[in-house]
Amino acid sequence: MMGCEDVSEHEIDDVDKRKPDYIEEVGYRDMRSVDEKSYSEESEDEAQTKEDADEGWENQNESPLAGRISGTMEELERLQSSEAVTSDEVRECLRDSIECYQTCTETTIKCLTIGGKHADSTNLNLLMDCAKICSTNADFMLRNSTYSPQTCGITADICDECADTCDRFKNDFMKECASTCRRCAESCREMAR
Numbered sequence: 217m218m219g220c221e222d223v224s225e226h227e228i229d230d231v232d233k234r235k236p237d238y239i240e241e242v243g244y245r246d247m248r249s250v251d252e253k254s255y256s257e258e259s260e261d262e263a264q265t266k267e268d269a270d271e272g273w274e275n276q277n278e279s280p281l282a283g284r285i286s287g288t289m290e291e292l293e294r295l296q297s298s299e300a301v302t303s304d305e306v307r308e309c310l311r312d313s314i315e316c317y318q319t320c321t322e323t324t325i326k327c328l329t330i331g332g333k334h335a336d337s338t339n340l341n342l343l344m345d346c347a348k349i350c351s352t353n354a355d356f357m358l359r360n361s362t363y364s365p366q367t368c369g370i371t372a373d374i375c376d377e378c379a380d381t382c383d384r385f386k387n388d389f390m391k392e393c394a395s396t397c398r399r400c401a402e403s404c405r406e407m408a409r
Contacts, residue, residue: 306357309368309403313354316375316400320347323382323393334390339381343393346378350400357407369408375401 324343327334353371356364375397382394 305403305406309400309407310354310357312396312400312403313350313357313371316396317347317350317354319393319396320344320350320378323389326389330387334385334387342374342378342381346374346397349374353404365408368404372401372404372408375404 320343324340324347327340327343333339349367349371353364353367356367361367379394379397379401382390382397385391
């Protein structure tokens with residue numbers, strides 16, 4: 217067996233000659249200093265914006281809030297309190313969606329703990345679906361998404377179904393969940409119009 221000291225320089229040169237071209241390309245680095253390299257005056261962001269425009273990725277369906285989120289805290293607070301962005305109905309629907317998400321999630325956990333017919337897969341799936349759509353709806357509304365009327369509509373439908381299912385149980389926490397779901401369905405239905 218050959219040790220490291222037994223390898224001649226000639227054998228090392230032969231190994232280097234057998235390297236495929238792509239290995240040399242991958243191993244190549246530009247070793248010039250930063251001062252020696254020539255850079256264009258255009259920043260990476262400007263270049264990307266031009267490239268996006270060339271490819272047709274212009275902001276065609278921007279939300280009214282797009283581009284207005286940055287700024288001072290005072291501007292953000294003014295934007296959040298303006299009637300153009302959030303009316304009382306929007307705030308109510310947002311609050312109801314978040315409350316319904318929380319209630320359905322807590323109810324799911326209680327149902328799993330109790331077991332039996334409470335832990336039936338159909339019941340649990342509906343509770344989880346309701347929690348998830350309420351969370352998604354709140355997200356769409358916070359971002360003033362153009363699709364929030366559609367999410368409000370499907371949220372109202374799922375909340376109604378969840379309320380009907382929860383009402384079949386005699387437990388107080390299930391009745392409370394049904395009530396929360398109905399309230400959310402009502403405010404979401406108003407926003408979907």
